[in-house]
Amino acid sequence: MPLHVVIVGAGPAGMAAAIEARRRGSKVTLLDEMARSGGQIFRQSAIDSELRVGLPSELKRKADLLSGFNAISDQIDYRANHTAYALFEGPELHVSDDNCSEVLKPDVVIIATGVCERAVPFPGWTLPGVVNVGGAQTLLKSQGVKIGERVVIAGSGALPIAVAAQLSKAGVHVVAVAMLYPMRSLLVHPYALWAGRRVVLEGFSYLNVLRQHDILMLSRYVPLRADGSDHVESVQIAQHDGTGRPVPGTEKRVGCDILALNYGFTVNSELAAMAGVDMTYRPEQGGWIPITDQFCRTSCSGVLVAGDSGGLRGAWVAQAEGRIAGAVASRYYDERAVSNLSQEMSQSFKERSRHQSFQKAMQQFLQLPTGVWGWADEETVVCRCECVTQKQIQTAIDNGHTSLNAIKRNTRAGMGWCGGRMCMQNVAAQVSVGKPSEDLQPMTPRPVARPISLQAIRNQTIP
Amino acid sequence: MNAPDRRIRKKTGDSFLFEFEGRSITAWPGETVAAALIASGHYNLRTAEDQSNRGLFCGIGMCWECRCVVDGNPNTRACMTEVKPGMIVRRQHGVG
Numbered sequence: 001m002p003l004h005v006v007i008v009g010a011g012p013a014g015m016a017a018a019i020e021a022r023r024r025g026s027k028v029t030l031l032d033e034m035a036r037s038g039g040q041i042f043r044q045s046a047i048d049s050e051l052r053v054g055l056p057s058e059l060k061r062k063a064d065l066l067s068g069f070n071a072i073s074d075q076i077d078y079r080a081n082h083t084a085y086a087l088f089e090g091p092e093l094h095v096s097d098d099n100c101s102e103v104l105k106p107d108v109v110i111i112a113t114g115v116c117e118r119a120v121p122f123p124g125w126t127l128p129g130v131v132n133v134g135g136a137q138t139l140l141k142s143q144g145v146k147i148g149e150r151v152v153i154a155g156s157g158a159l160p161i162a163v164a165a166q167l168s169k170a171g172v173h174v175v176a177v178a179m180l181y182p183m184r185s186l187l188v189h190p191y192a193l194w195a196g197r198r199v200v201l202e203g204f205s206y207l208n209v210l211r212q213h214d215i216l217m218l219s220r221y222v223p224l225r226a227d228g229s230d231h232v233e234s235v236q237i238a239q240h241d242g243t244g245r246p247v248p249g250t251e252k253r254v255g256c257d258i259l260a261l262n263y264g265f266t267v268n269s270e271l272a273a274m275a276g277v278d279m280t281y282r283p284e285q286g287g288w289i290p291i292t293d294q295f296c297r298t299s300c301s302g303v304l305v306a307g308d309s310g311g312l313r314g315a316w317v318a319q320a321e322g323r324i325a326g327a328v329a330s331r332y333y334d335e336r337a338v339s340n341l342s343q344e345m346s347q348s349f350k351e352r353s354r355h356q357s358f359q360k361a362m363q364q365f366l367q368l369p370t371g372v373w374g375w376a377d378e379e380t381v382v383c384r385c386e387c388v389t390q391k392q393i394q395t396a397i398d399n400g401h402t403s404l405n406a407i408k409r410n411t412r413a414g415m416g417w418c419g420g421r422m423c424m425q426n427v428a429a430q431v432s433v434g435k436p437s438e439d440l441q442p443m444t445p446r447p448v449a450r451p452i453s454l455q456a457i458r459n460q461t462i463p
Numbered sequence: 464m465n466a467p468d469r470r471i472r473k474k475t476g477d478s479f480l481f482e483f484e485g486r487s488i489t490a491w492p493g494e495t496v497a498a499a500l501i502a503s504g505h506y507n508l509r510t511a512e513d514q515s516n517r518g519l520f521c522g523i524g525m526c527w528e529c530r531c532v533v534d535g536n537p538n539t540r541a542c543m544t545e546v547k548p549g550m551i552v553r554r555q556h557g558v559g
Contacts, residue, residue: 033524040523046493046545116525128506128518135522135542143498146469170471230507230516268525384520384528387513417527417538422520451527451538 002026003107005329006093008084008271011039012315013307014112015069016322017329018076021110024330028076029106031095033450035080037069038062039114040134041315045142055202065319086447087111087271091302094447096456103462108302108329112322113268113309115286116421117159119261120368121382121390122375124226124235133262137163146172148258152235154223155262156180157365158203163260165209175256177210178221178237180244180263180372181365189361196358199314222246222375226259235259244371264366265312266421270445272309275300281440284367285311287425288442294349295338296325304329312366313359320352373429382430383423385416393430402431404443414443417451466503479548490546497522497529497541500552508541509555531555 005021007014010032018030036044042062079097086094091109095102117132119125129148133155136147150173153160164177183203186193193200210217224236224246239250267286273279278299279288289311296304306325307318327345331337342349376382378391388411396410404427407413413427414420420443428440466488474491481488483500490499497519500508506518508531520528524543533539533552537559541552 046495116521116523126511126515126517128508128516131519132521135519138522139498139501139519140471143494144471144474145494145498145502146471147501148469149467231518381513381515384511384517384526387511387515417530418525422526 003330003332004029005108005110005326006031006104006106007110007112007326008093009039009112009114009307009309010034010037010069010078010080011112011114011307011318012042012065013114013309013318013322013325014039014110015042015065016319017110017112017306017326018078019068019072020323020326021330022072022076022326024327026326026330029104030076030078031082031084032078032080033083037073037078037080038066040138042066043138043142045144055205057198058202061315083450083452084113084271085449085452087275087303089275089300091275091300096452098453099456100459100461101452101456102460105463106302108304108332110296110304110306110325110329111269111271111290111309112305112307112318112325113271115265115267115308115312117262118264118266118286118425119422120263120372120375121380121426122223122225123377123380124228124232125223125261126381126384127226127228127232128230129228129232129257130226130259130261133160133163133260136258136260137166140166140170146170147260148256149173150175150256151258151260152176152178152237152254152256153260154178154221154235154237155260156368157262157264157362158199159262160260161203161210162206163262164215165206168209168213168215174210174213174215176216176218176237176254178218178223180220180222180240180368182219183207185364186361192358192361195354196361199316199358222372223259223261224251224375232256232259240369240371242369244369245374263368263372265308266425267309267311268421269305269309270419270449272298272300272303272305273442274445274447274449275303277303277305279442281428281442282311283425283429284363285313287428295328295341296321297328302332304332312363313356316355317352317359320348320355323348324352368429370433373426373433382426383411383413383416385418385422386412386414388413388423390430393427397431403441404428404431405441407431408443419445419449469502469504481546481548481550481552483552484554494546495542496531496533496539496544496546496550496552499546500541507554510557512557530559532559
């Protein structure tokens with residue numbers, strides 16, 4: 001009997017998993033929140049004339065994966081516009097669209113839900129016009145709309161540089177790019193640079209674009225505050241002392257209509273946590289990470305995790321890992337067949353570890369120094385959904401509520417529409433200042449993991 | 464003052480109008496509510512419970528900061544909702 005494999009997420013990992021599991025004869029269901037497959041990195045535009053802002057190599061990889069997926073998409077149960085909002089032991093997966101919900105009881109679930117962006121709170125960061133860097137990129141790539149006329153970018157890692165270059169090429173005036181660390185610190189990892197040479201070359205070509213457009217690149221700069229009445233009009237930035245603390249006297253005020261931020265990522269791991277998967281806290285990889293073995297298996301029977309939702313690892317790793325997870329899922333209950341896969345799919349395993357070594361080197365940029373947690377003042381909102389300020393959270397901590405669950409119960413931080421995705425890591429940082437954080441437990445994820453309509457719950461199908 | 468147009472090139476298909484806070488806004492097929500509003504310079508989509516103004520933040524449907532009232536339905540994400548001719552979009556105040 002072929003196994004029923006349900007995959008959550010149609011990005012590089014989920015699509016690759018679907019192709020592989022289908023190829024191996026499994027009955028495949030693929031759920032995705034978006035109207036079109038591709039996830040964030042391979043997002044397909046709803047506009048006829050898609051803007052091709054990526055590099056040729058990236059565009060080819062996207063086209064290859066999408067055509068591979070399109071070739072099998074009518075052989076699987078592919079459900080666009082579907083949300084997976086709960087996962088329990090079994091595995092038992094609860095899914096919904098706008099009007100109906102359904103309980104699925106497959107043999108195996110592959111979680112391939114990716115990441116979302118992370119920003120660090122500071123005064124003014126909730127003003128309209130302060131956005132995530134990836135949000136600005138999505139608007140450009142899939143909608144053909146410039147997010148603003150004068151854009152300041154602040155962040156760390158590779159994405160701010162890529163997006164600064166893409167915006168400049170599209171005719172946006174990128175006023176300044178304020179990076180947390182100098183990029184040259186990558187040079188101490190020559191092997192990793194070689195392993196990730198394709199990505200490194202992409203990076204160089206973006207830096208080249210920034211040079212051609214004469215963009216002001218500032219290393220070791222941080223945002224102090226964003227100001228404006230109903231919309232950001234200027235930002236104040238300053239040099240930091242190496243630990244993220246602004247150095248007095250180095251402040252600059254820059255006029256802009258957009259401030260785009262990226263200080264790393266938050267993995268969408270709440271389904272794994274809800275199912276009881278063993279997790280570990282790794283902020284530089286995206287927060288609470290499900291622990292997996294080399295075959296993408298978790299501590300929970302029938303639950304696999306592939307791609308960025310298992311810790312930030314990039315699209316190349318995600319695609320290789322998706323293939324592995326799809327194959328493992330198809331043979332999940334045959335231990336010998338699974339262990340043979342490391343031989344049979346040695347190419348995918350090799351590709352995954354090669355790109356992973358590059359990603360490890362990149363993670364140094366997403367290791368935020370402790371001083372960044374001093375950017376917020378007492379009145380700064382930390383939990384955007386529930387309008388919970390830094391002071392309210394600090395008061396709860398001072399009153400002895402030092403677990404994230406206790407802070408959530410006492411302040412409502414993390415209880416809003418985003419499900420804690422935007423604030424939980426920042427609350428965790430505030431709790432764990434000066435303390436080791438590996439043992440820090442996340443707020444207990446409960447259904448529903450993502451907002452769904454009451455109507456969808458009323459119209460529920462249970463097998 | 465003319466509204467800005469932040470589309471990077473001419474779009475295919477026929478444009479149409481929808482309404483935001485009583486103003487007529489031009490949009491093209493396939494655009495999201497957020498894209499059409501930002502293209503014409505509107506960023507402020509909501510006031511939160513603490514009276515602060517909010518707009519698009521993550522841009523990919525995760526943060527729900529851009530939730531507004533679309534055709535009478537509150538808590539509708541501007542970044543995930545395709546704009547349609549004649550749609551009536553309003554800022555959401557508080558819980559909507």
